[in-house]
Amino acid sequence: MIAAQSRQLRATYGEALVELGEANSRVVVVDADMAEGTMTCGFKERFPERFFDVGVAEQNLMGVGAGLSLAGWIPFVNSFAWLLVLRAGDPLRTLVSYSRTNVKVVAGYGGFSGPMDGATHQAVMDLAVVRALPNMTVVVVSDHHQLRSLLPLVADLDGPVYLRLSRAEVPDFHDGSTRFDIGKATLVRSGGEVTLISNGPILGRVLKAAEQLRESGIAASVLEIHTLKPLDGEAILAEAERSRAVVIVEEHNVIGGLGSAVAELLGENLPVPLRRVGIQDRYGETGPYEKLLDLYGMGVGDIVAAAEEVVRRRDSGR
Numbered sequence: 660m661i662a663a664q665s666r667q668l669r670a671t672y673g674e675a676l677v678e679l680g681e682a683n684s685r686v687v688v689v690d691a692d693m694a695e696g697t698m699t700c701g702f703k704e705r706f707p708e709r710f711f712d713v714g715v716a717e718q719n720l721m722g723v724g725a726g727l728s729l730a731g732w733i734p735f736v737n738s739f740a741w742l743l744v745l746r747a748g749d750p751l752r753t754l755v756s757y758s759r760t761n762v763k764v765v766a767g768y769g770g771f772s773g774p775m776d777g778a779t780h781q782a783v784m785d786l787a788v789v790r791a792l793p794n795m796t797v798v799v800v801s802d803h804h805q806l807r808s809l810l811p812l813v814a815d816l817d818g819p820v821y822l823r824l825s826r827a828e829v830p831d832f833h834d835g836s837t838r839f840d841i842g843k844a845t846l847v848r849s850g851g852e853v854t855l856i857s858n859g860p861i862l863g864r865v866l867k868a869a870e871q872l873r874e875s876g877i878a879a880s881v882l883e884i885h886t887l888k889p890l891d892g893e894a895i896l897a898e899a900e901r902s903r904a905v906v907i908v909e910e911h912n913v914i915g916g917l918g919s920a921v922a923e924l925l926g927e928n929l930p931v932p933l934r935r936v937g938i939q940d941r942y943g944e945t946g947p948y949e950k951l952l953d954l955y956g957m958g959v960g961d962i963v964a965a966a967e968e969v970v971r972r973r974d975s976g977r
Contacts, residue, residue, distance in 0.1 A: 665828040668860070669767055671803040672824055673698030675810045676735065680706050683814055687727055689713065689736040691720045697737040697767050717742045721750035721762070728761040733814050739773070740766035740782030740823060744789060755819045756792040763813055764789075764821045769799070769859065770910035771943050771951045772826040778942040782823075787915025789821040790888050796841065797888040799823045799858040799917075802831045805885060808839045816841060825910075827948050829860040842886050844894035850878035853966045854898040856921055857908040858884045861957060865908050868962035879966060887917055892924050899925055904969040905933045908962055910952070913937040932972035934965040 680686045680702055687709040694700040694712065703710040711727075713719045717738055724736035736743075743751065743766050755762045766785060773780045789795050796816060800806045800823070813820050832847065839845060847862070848869055857865045862883055869879040882898050884891065899905050905925065907918040918935030925931060938955050952958065 665830045666803070667826060667828050668800065668803065668806060668824050669696075669698040669826055671806050672765070672810075673701045675807045677701045677705050679810055679814055680709065682811070683733065685731065685733045686814060687711065687732045687734050689720055689724045689727065689734050691715060691717050691738045691742075693738055697765070699737050717747040718750050721747045721764075722754055724762045724764075725750070725754035725758065725760045733761060733763065735763045735765050737765045737767065739768045739780060740785040741768075741780060744782070744785045748788065751789075752792060756794050759794045759818055761817060762819050764819065765824065766821060767824045768826045769823040770825065771948055771955070772860075774943075774948040774951055775945055777945040781943040783912050783938050783943060784915065786823065786887060786911050786917070787919070790915065790920065794819055795888060796820045796886070797823070798841065798886055800885060801859050801862040801883065802829055802833055804831050804833045804835060804837065805839055808837075809841065809885070812839075812841050823859070825860045827860055829863065832862050832866065839885065842889045842891060844891040845883040845885065846880065846894070846898070847883050848879065848881035850880035851901050852878045853904045853906065853970050854880045854882060854902040855906050855908060855962070855966065856882045856884060856895065856898075856917070858887065858917055859910050861908055861910045861952070864952070864957065864959050865962060867959045868966065871959065871963050872966055877966065877970060884917060884921075887920060890920050890924065892928075895921060895924055896929055899929050899931055903931045904966070904973040905931055906936060906962065906965045906969055907933070908936040908957065910957065911937055912940055914940055932969040934969050936962055936965050
């Protein structure tokens, strides 16, 4: 069920971060002169002694976070996704991933969700980078309820976490009764004739596609992989075994992200007809967010067409 009202995930993150700080006195926040953009300003106001602004110095941001973790704190370091994995990529690898420090890397503006800033500020490859880093847990949240549910689990997890957030306004796809566990997929919709696998706010488009498929006589399952690493292979294989036709939808380059992870798993264990819907190895451009998703092949119609294709391939034995 998709709620009608939408708001930005970063606003919910800011509120949930303050609540987490109230519940856990070891939580600290590190920012790089972006507190208004990352919405960590509420934490700064509530807990000034636990807020550290390093200025426009993303590499230092990562180093300060690693140092705080070694002193026993639980640091949440915050910036744009592309800055965290590229400009701060060396300390992310060496001081966080390799050293396995307890740093929570909160990456805002994932995918096309900072649309008016253009290609230089759009993170279309971040998940491929962090997924390849040993010791990293990678989480991609889709809505506000999921974010509020998973944030305390991220704090409690011993080790580095990459938490990808969207800047876009999104509704809730889950209600308050849905429980989430890091490393466990969520079956959002049961079907059986085709499996749609996704994560992040684009889940809303996947659910609309599933409804259109139902109207045309194709019952689609929707499996959400909010934890990209470690991947819930058992859940993916179970759904793929049931349908024998799979479509992966992600707001990311089709190389290296969720689509690659699922294709690798199925290729080694259960080869079935498969399509990856996402950014086809291209940089983005400036424009309205929803129109960019359509322009780059992530429209509801694109998802429906991909599902119909894999069903035809399965039924024809190809």
